[in-house]
Amino acid sequence: MMINLLKEVARGKRGARDLTYEEAHQAADEILNMSATPAQIGAFFIAERIKMETVEELEAFTAVCRSQAFRSPIQEGLDCAGPYDGRKKTFIATFPTAFLLASAGLPVTLHGAASLPPKWGVTLQDLLQQIGIDAERLSQNQIIQAAESTGVLYVPAEQWCPPLKALRSIREELGMRTVLNTAEKLIDYSLSPYLVFGVYHNTVFDRMSKLVTNLKYKKALIVQGAEGSEDLFIERPTRTYLVENGEPQLHVVNPETYGLDTPLPEMTWTAELQISVAEDVLQGRGHMAFTNQVLLNGAVRLRLAGKVESVEEGLYTCKDLLDNGAPFELYRNWQAMMRSGIAQVGRSQ
Structure with a gap:
């Protein structure tokens, strides 16, 4: 066949x-x-x-990926679907933003794997390994327990959807984007009603709008973000499509509107530097550009999920949380639970 x-x-x-x-x-x-x-x-x-790929082809591949994955309504919140091929030139703002959102009462699901083509950048998995967490060694129950306690779920995609691991060598040999680069981001491991999804080119907005509508998310934000990620820019406007009830609407998110536009410093990004900057932001001592980027992404995502009535309200909420230290405390608790799971694995071997 x-x-x-x-x-x-x-x-x-x-x-x-x-x-x-x-x-x-x-x-x-x-x-x-x-x-x-x-x-x-x-x-x-x-x-x-x-x-x-057409919408129908992407939807079919997503459906089969989902059928082969462990999926459970672990937490009703926001799925952050960023590129599995990682980042080379920009800050992974979605990582600290996840703990900010969870401390605001919005559960967040993150997912990823070891770096893939075509970008071969720094991934979320690299960040976790930098802080002593090898999520691929943790059981589903250990990861779920950390999520239930903190509101942040990180899914090692190749463990929860084994065919992705089996296909890795072929994808690496090809060295280019495939249909899986889209489908793997839409597996929706925790059955989230809300989605924020990163794209590289605005030419795919229409196709992706139809796709997320067919996949029946309650509300989705498609973001032409930094390096094709779901992260809004802070130094310039970001084109986004808000998809609700099958209707896509173009929204340009301009940080200048909220007094947040900030030039970015020149950085040579590594996993170590990514974690250092993320932790600085969560502790309220980060560079203004990265702090503002996390605030803006947090506010827009709270608005998407209906936790606030406006982006402005979201910004006030996020700033207050960063000021009182709740996101960093939650991050430390999550980190401790994930590390504890690794220690249990080590003792059992």
């Missing part, structure tokens, strides 16, 4: 056709179950990359 589907998408620029949802679902099933050969899988990924 796979060879027949491959012939349809790989006929060249003029001859290739889009797959129906059912056909794409069959292709995804054969790929994620590894019943297709590595050569067929690689050829399919490249053909789709050239042809460009």
Whole structure:
């Protein structure tokens, strides 16, 4: 069956056709179950990359990824879907923002894996390893316990969706973006009603709006953020699409509107520096640019989830929380629980 589907998408620029949802679902099933050969899988990924994936194809791959993953209504909150290929040039603001939001009463789900192509940047997993947390060694129960206590869930994607791990070597050899770069971000491990999703190009806004509508999120914010992430810029406006009730609306978030626009210092980002800056922000002593970026992202996400009536109210809420130290205390508690899980694993071996 796979060879027949491959012939349809790989006929060249003029001859290739889009797959129906059912056909794409069959292709995804054969790929994620590894019943297709590595050569067929690689050829399919490249053909789709050239042809460009349709909403139906993306939805089918997302559905199959979800069917192969551990998913549970662990916490009803916000899913932050950033790029699994990491960051090279910008601050991962979504990490400290998660603890700010959780301290404001909005549970947050983060997820990721070891770095992938095409960017090969610093990932959330790299940040956790920097603070002594190897999430891939933790059981689902240990990770869930930390989330239930703090409101922050970090999912090691390749453990909770094993086919992603099985396909890693093929993706690394190809060295380019594939349909999985989108689908893996939409597995929605904790069945979150709210989504913030990063994209690199504004040309995908319409497709992604239709996709998140089909996936039935209560409300989603698609962000053309820093390095294709879900993080709003702080030095310039960010184009976003707010999707609610199937209706997408363009919203340009301008930090200048809130008196937050700040030039960014030149940084050579490593996992160590990312953690250092994140912890400084959570302790209220961070560089103004990064503190403001976390405040703005926090405020917009609180507004998205209906925790505040306006971005301005969200900013007041977030600033008060940073000033009283609640996000950093929550971060320390989460870190201790995750590290405790690692220690238990070590003792059992």
